[in-house]
Structures are given as structure tokens and as C-alpha cells.
Amino acid sequence: MPEPLIFEKSSPERKGYLFPSLDVPIFENSLSSEAAREDLPLPELSELDVVRHFTRLSQENFSIDTHFYPLGSCTMKYNPKIHDELASLSGFSDLHPFQPEDQVQGALEIMFQLQNLLAEITGMDSISLEPAAGAHGEFTGLLMVQAYFKDKKESRRQVLVPDSSHGTNPATAAMAGYEVVQIPSNSRGGVELESLKQSLSENVAALMLTNPNTLGLFDENILEITRLVHEKGGILYYDGANLNPILGIARPGDFGFDVVHVNLHKTFTIPHGGGGPGAGPVGVKKFLEPYLPVPIVKKKKNSGQEWYYLDDHYPKSIGKIKAYYGNFLHLVRGLAYILSQGAEGLKRIAELSVLNANYMKEALKKYYDLPYDRMCQHEFVLSAKKQKAYGVKASDIAKRLLDYGFHPPTIYFPLIVEEALMIEPTETESREMLDKFIRAMIQIAEEAEKNPSLVKGAPYTTPISRVDEVLAARKPNLCWC
Amino acid sequence: MVPENLYYTKEHEWVLLQNGKAKIGITDHAQKQLGDVVYVELPAVGAQLKQMSSCGIIESVKAVSEIYSPLSGKVKTSNIALSDHPEKVNHSPFGEGWMFELEEIQESELKNLLSAQSYRELIGNES
Numbered sequence: 001m002p003e004p005l006i007f008e009k010s011s012p013e014r015k016g017y018l019f020p021s022l023d024v025p026i027f028e029n030s031l032s033s034e035a036a037r038e039d040l041p042l043p044e045l046s047e048l049d050v051v052r053h054f055t056r057l058s059q060e061n062f063s064i065d066t067h068f069y070p071l072g073s074c075t076m077k078y079n080p081k082i083h084d085e086l087a088s089l090s091g092f093s094d095l096h097p098f099q100p101e102d103q104v105q106g107a108l109e110i111m112f113q114l115q116n117l118l119a120e121i122t123g124m125d126s127i128s129l130e131p132a133a134g135a136h137g138e139f140t141g142l143l144m145v146q147a148y149f150k151d152k153k154e155s156r157r158q159v160l161v162p163d164s165s166h167g168t169n170p171a172t173a174a175m176a177g178y179e180v181v182q183i184p185s186n187s188r189g190g191v192e193l194e195s196l197k198q199s200l201s202e203n204v205a206a207l208m209l210t211n212p213n214t215l216g217l218f219d220e221n222i223l224e225i226t227r228l229v230h231e232k233g234g235i236l237y238y239d240g241a242n243l244n245p246i247l248g249i250a251r252p253g254d255f256g257f258d259v260v261h262v263n264l265h266k267t268f269t270i271p272h273g274g275g276g277p278g279a280g281p282v283g284v285k286k287f288l289e290p291y292l293p294v295p296i297v298k299k300k301k302n303s304g305q306e307w308y309y310l311d312d313h314y315p316k317s318i319g320k321i322k323a324y325y326g327n328f329l330h331l332v333r334g335l336a337y338i339l340s341q342g343a344e345g346l347k348r349i350a351e352l353s354v355l356n357a358n359y360m361k362e363a364l365k366k367y368y369d370l371p372y373d374r375m376c377q378h379e380f381v382l383s384a385k386k387q388k389a390y391g392v393k394a395s396d397i398a399k400r401l402l403d404y405g406f407h408p409p410t411i412y413f414p415l416i417v418e419e420a421l422m423i424e425p426t427e428t429e430s431r432e433m434l435d436k437f438i439r440a441m442i443q444i445a446e447e448a449e450k451n452p453s454l455v456k457g458a459p460y461t462t463p464i465s466r467v468d469e470v471l472a473a474r475k476p477n478l479c480w481c
Numbered sequence: 482m483v484p485e486n487l488y489y490t491k492e493h494e495w496v497l498l499q500n501g502k503a504k505i506g507i508t509d510h511a512q513k514q515l516g517d518v519v520y521v522e523l524p525a526v527g528a529q530l531k532q533m534s535s536c537g538i539i540e541s542v543k544a545v546s547e548i549y550s551p552l553s554g555k556v557k558t559s560n561i562a563l564s565d566h567p568e569k570v571n572h573s574p575f576g577e578g579w580m581f582e583l584e585e586i587q588e589s590e591l592k593n594l595l596s597a598q599s600y601r602e603l604i605g606n607e608s
Contacts, residue, residue: 167545180535395543412543418514469542473519474567 002463003056007480010043016050041480060463062407064272068433072379072410072422073166073214075244075266080340083269083333092332097324101309108308111297111325114281114335121338121346122240122260123253124283128292129326134241136321137261137280138172138208143318144259144284144291145206145235146176151291151316154233156205162191164215164414166241169208178205185416189372190219193228200232210239211255212246214414214422215372216357216379226256235259235288243267244426245354245378248347258285268334279330290316295325352427353378356434360425363438367445371417379424381417392448392455394419399466400447400458404440482509484575488591489600490533492549495575496594503552503586506579507539507570510604515541518570523548523559523581530554530583532590537580539570552590554583 029036045053063069069076087093095107115127131137142159149156159173162183170180181199186192191209207229212218219225226236238257244267252260264270264279272278284292294317295310310325341349354377361380365373368382384394398408398421410422425434447455459465483489488496493511497504512518520540530536530550537548559581563569570578595603 415544415546470517470519473517473540473542 003053003060005480006043006045006050006053007041009045009049009053012044014044014046014049016045016047062402067405067407068425068429068437069407070409070423070425070437071407072216072381072424073241073413074272074410075241075263075378075424075426076272076407077244077269077426078428079269079271079333080337082340083336086336087329087332092329095328101307105308107328108297108310110335111328111331112299112308114331114338115297117335117338118262118281119283121247121251122238122243122262122283123251123257124260125253125286126289126292126296127281127283128296129279129281129331130293130320130322131261131280131282132322132327133278134239134261134263134266134280135168135172137263137282138168138237138239139175140282140293140318140321141237141259141261141284142172142176142178142206143321144282144288145237147291147316147318148235148288149205154202156203156234158199158201158204160196160199160204160207160229160234162209162213163416164189164210164213165208166210166214166239169210169239173206173208183207185215188220188374189213189215189217190221191225193221193224196225196228200228200234202232204229204232204234206235206237206259208237208239209257210242211252212242212377212379214242215381215417216242216376216422216424217372217374218246218377222255230256241266242378245350245357247350248343249350253283253285258288259283264330264334269337270330270333277327277330279327279334281326290314291318293318293321297325349427350378353425356425356427356429357423359431360423360434360438364423364441367442368421378426379422381414382421382423383417384419384421387445387448387455388419390448390452392452394421396455396458397421397441397444397448400444400455401440402459403461404444406437406440482575483597483601483604485597487575487597488551488594489597489603490549490551490594491603492533492547493604494549494551496551497579498591501584501586502557503554503583504579505551505581505583506574507548508600508604509574512571512574512578515539515546516543517541518567521548521563521567521570521580523563524550524556526556526559528556530556532593548580550583551594552583552586554586557582557584 064076064078095104111129118127131140157179158181159178160181160183161169162185164185173180183195183199184192211222229236236257238252238260240260240262243262260283261280265272270279292314294312294314298309298311300307357376357378357380361376369385371383384397394411398411401408412420413422444455493508495506495508518539518541522538524530524536530553532553533549535547536550539546539548560579
């Protein structure tokens with residue numbers, strides 16, 4: 001039986017607290033009667049009720065700590081627990097953002113080191129750690145692009161994105177006020193060069209690209225692409241969502257990218273989601289440095305001693321994009337990860353993530369349609385086309401996987417693949433786990449053929465089976481009333 | 482189902498020419514691909530659209546897609562019934578699920594659109 005809502009467990013007058021009796025005069029309520037609500041339906045429960053409720057809910061979670069989670073494009077790798085231990089050290093967790101520099105030298109050193117390491121990993125000259133998420137990083141990047149062209153007194157109105165791009169790319173460009181122009185993909189899943197050439201002009205501010213892209217494929221024409229965009233004076237923006245498989249092997253800066261964002265919550269093992277904050281540092285090449293958001297952490301010699309300080313002397317800066325200095329405790333986690341892996345370790349991460357994905361792809365392509373059949377990077381995209389002939393859709397397969405104890409892959413993305421199933425195993429899974437998932441997928445393919453209604457009715461083992469997604473979207477009711 | 486009397490785009494819109502005006506919607510193939518439509522955002526009446534510019538949004542339980550204007554022109558009316566009943570796009574893509582109507586269109590742009598035959602080929606002879 002599913003855990004009821006907390007409102008359903010409520011009982012009038014039940015309390016989770018007991019105040020001591022009042023030993024001061026009663027404060028006259030100064031709120032007007034209209035301002036005070038009588039009918040606020042807050043649940044009334046004991047502390048034990050509340051503890052049990054949320055403990056049970058937490059046990060119903062599908063998470064990376066409980067299940068294999070091959071959610072394509074999200075890099076759901078294991079988040080080592082030592083990172084949380086480090087981030088909760090009081091020297092980090094009890095800092096106040098207004099503490100004077102001499103009291104926070106350690107924290108500033110961490111930021112300084114992370115800036116340098118991310119610059120080295122991505123091939124950029126400078127890094128801002130401020131953005132709180134990937135899309136925030138993208139927006140920061142495009143604001144810098146805008147500031148750069150404004151400074152050069154050039155008016156460029158368009159941003160190019162491939163049709164395989166993450167939705168955040170066109171959304172960011174539109175948010176920054178650009179006209180979005182979509183570039184089709186070629187038969188190998190890369191950017192269609194002829195269309196790119198046709199779309200390029202003096203009106204194009206930037207091309208936003210993920211490489212490897214959302215098909216998990218490395219664009220072999222990347223050097224030609226960056227050359228073409230630069231030839232017309234445009235900027236190359238690298239969406240770092242898929243940085244994992246090229247860590248320590250190739251650098252966006254060396255491909256010719258001018259702006260990069262990295263997702264610490266994907267590539268560098270800080271926790272995803274849960275409503276919690278992410279971190280999307282942005283890197284730039286030298287010519288864009290003047291536009292970075294402030295402050296940047298710098299180092300100088302102070303009477304013979306190394307001294308870290310916050311530099312906000314950037315007159316052309318796009319300004320602040322987040323309060324204080326980014327999500328600091330995530331920066332601690334990210335740095336801990338990079339240092340614990342080292343250069344060799346990062347390279348090994350990339351290699352294993354590619355190996356794992358190709359291992360699964362080769363095992364599954366006999367059973368599922370593989371629209372782009374070539375060596376993939378960290379992820380690959382199958383199509384449930386064959387299964388659709390039996391009336392089983394990608395979403396049915398995703399739900400059936402829950403019964404086998406797996407979090408489903410990303411489905412219906414990228415948009416250019418019909419009935420897409422986008423699978424990213426990451427480097428942290430063992431071969432035994434990959435085999436288990438492969439067996440489940442093969443079995444589901446058989447079920448789809450022999451007993452499609454079994455798959456279409458899944459899941460059977462979760463507290464709640466199928467929810468009415470259509471009704472929820474058409475007539476959303478978010479109230480308990 | 483690909484009616485003979487309509488023009489089509491590669492992005493799966495259809496156009497019905499009627500008294501010098503163009504009625505526009507998305508095809509049966511498109512609605513099948515999208516699945517249950519839950520939200521439609523249409524261009525404002527009076528808006529000037531360019532051929533194949535993005536002019537609206539269609540959201541299904543699976544994905545959010547753009548609506549492209551098959552022709553240049555001025556939006557004369559839009560199908561406001563879709564805001565309360567987006568499911569009409571699924572039930573009747575060529576009828577009650579129409580989206581908007583353009584006036585001041587240029588017939589010369591029709592050559593950039595697909596015939597029923599070419600559209601059928603595009604979607605792989607699905608009828």
C-alpha cells in the first residue's frame with residue numbers, strides 16, 4: 001500500500017510539540033482580522049508520525065545509492081561519501097560569506113585551486129565558479145558573449161543550435177534575447193556542415209554545441225565546425241553536459257571553443273537534484289575574461305606569504321549572477337573528487353565510461369533498433385521502433401524496467417530519434433551490473449513481442465503503478481483540498 | 482491519413498487554402514508521434530509571421546515541440562478552443578484540432594511546401 005499523504009494522516013489537535021506555559025504577558029495580535037487565516041489546513045501530527053512518514057517515503061526512493069540509474073545525459077555516477085564528510089567539516093560548513101579574507105584563506109585556496117584545475121581540464125584560461133547549475137552557466141556564458149559583441153559594437157542577433165541539442169541551449173539563447181536557429185544533424189549524428197555553412201553569417205553570435213552530443217557521438221568534424229564559426233567572427237559555446245567521456249583525453253579549449261560550462265553535479269560527483277543546488281562553473285578564453293562575473297579568486301604575495309583574495313575589479317564584467325560565490329560546499333566536493341582521482345584517474349574515468357556504454361550498446365543492438373550504429377562515447381540511444389510494432393512504446397519499456405529494479409533511462413530524447421531510449425551507464429558500475437541490466441532489457445524485448453500487455457501494464461512492484469500523466473498535465477491539481 | 486487537398490511541411494504542419502486564406506494545423510502523423518497533447522500555445526491574432534518561423538508551442542506528455550508557420554502572413558484567427566481542449570489535436574488533427582488561420586499570404590511561397598504525395602513519402606508511406 002502506498003504511503004498516504006501527510007494530510008491524510010492528520011488528526012485534529014494532535015501536536016508534535018509542547019510549549020512551556022507562558023510566563024510573559026500575552027502579545028496583542030497586531031494583524032488585522034483579514035490578514036489572519038482561520039482555515040489554513042496544516043496537517044496535525046505527532047513527531048513520531050512525521051518521522052515515520054518521511055522515513056517511509058525515503059525508502060520508496062529510487063536513487064543512485066539504491067539502484068542502477070542509467071539516465072542518459074545526466075551522468076548519474078556514484079557520489080563518494082567522503083565528499084559529504086569533507087563538505088560538512090565545520091571549517092567549511094560554518095563559514096559566513098562576509099567573513100574577512102584573513103579568516104577564509106583556506107576556503108579561497110580551495111576555490112582558486114578548483115578554478116585552475118577546471119581551466120586545465122577544459123583548456124580554458126579563466127573560470128568563474130558562481131553559476132548554480134548548468135543552465136545558469138549557459139546563461140552566464142551567453143551574457144558574456146553579448147557583452148563582448150556590445151563592446152565591439154557588433155550587433156549579432158542569432159544563436160545556432162543543432163537539432164540534437166539539450167533543450168536548455170535554445171531556451172538559454174531565447175532567454176538572452178537571441179533568435180534561435182536550428183541546424184540539422186547528418187546521417188552520422190553530427191552537425192550537418194552544409195546547413196551550418198548556410199546558416200552562418202555576421203549575424204550569428206554563437207554556436208552552442210555539446211560534444212559528444214546527446215546521441216553519445218563525438219562529432220568528427222569538430223575542428224572544421226569551430227573553424228567555420230570563427231571565420232565568421234562567431235563564438236563557440238561548449239555545453240559541458242557530456243564532458244565525462246573526454247576527461248583527460250581531449251579538451252574543448254583545444255577544439256576551438258571559447259566558452260565552456262561544466263556540470264559539477266554530472267562529471268564531478270556532486271549530488272544531483274533532490275531539489276538541492278548544483279554547480280555549473282563557466283570557463284572562457286583570454287579575450288572574454290573582462291566580462292566574467294565577479295568576483296574571481298586570485299593569489300598574490302603578501303609580505304612574502306601567499307595570499308588569496310577576491311578580485312572584483314572587472315569594469316566590463318556582466319556583474320553578479322549569484323549571491324556570494326556560488327554553491328561553496330559543492331566546490332569543496334568537486335575539488336575533492338578531482339584531487340582524489342588525479343590526472344590519470346580522470347582519464348581512466350573517461351575510458352571506462354566509454355567502454356561501459358559500448359559494451360551495453362553492442363549487447364543490446366540485436367534486440368533494439370540502434371539508429372546511429374557506430375562507436376559511442378559515454379552513452380547511446382536506442383529506439384523502441386521494433387517494439388512499437390507490438391504496441392509497446394519507449395515509456396512502457398521504461399516503466400517495466402522498474403519491476404526489474406532499475407531506474408529507467410532517459411526516454412523521448414533526443415528528439416531526433418523516434419521512441420528514444422538514451423542509456424548512460426557511467427564508469428562506476430561493475431560489469432555484473434551492466435550484464436544484469438542487459439538481461440533485463442533483452443527479457444523486456446521478448447515480453448514486448450510475446451506478451452505486450454504485460455509490458456504495457458507495468459510497473460507492478462512499485463507502490464504506485466501507472467499515474468494518469470495526461471490528466472495530470474491537462475488538469476493539474478496541486479492542492480490538498 | 483494524408484488528405485490530398487492540403488499542402489504540408491517537413492515539420493508536419495498542414496495548410497488548407499480557402500478563399501485566399503490559409504488554415505493551418507499539424508498532421509495526423511505528427512499527433513501520433515507526439516502522443517496525448519496537453520497544451521497548445523498559438524500565435525497572437527494580428528502577428529506577422531515569416532514562412533517556417535517558429536510561431537507556437539505544442540506540448541505532449543512526451544515532449545515540447547515548436548509549431549512552424551508554413552507560410553508568411555498575418556494571423557487572422559486562432560483556435561481558442563484548444564486552450565481548454567488540447568485533446569482536439571489528437572482526436573481531429575485536420576478538423577476541430579486546426580490551429581490558426583493566416584491572411585495576406587503569398588501564393589508564391591506554396592512552392593516550398595510538400596504535396597500530399599511527397600509528404601506521404603517523407604513519413605514513410607504511412608497512410
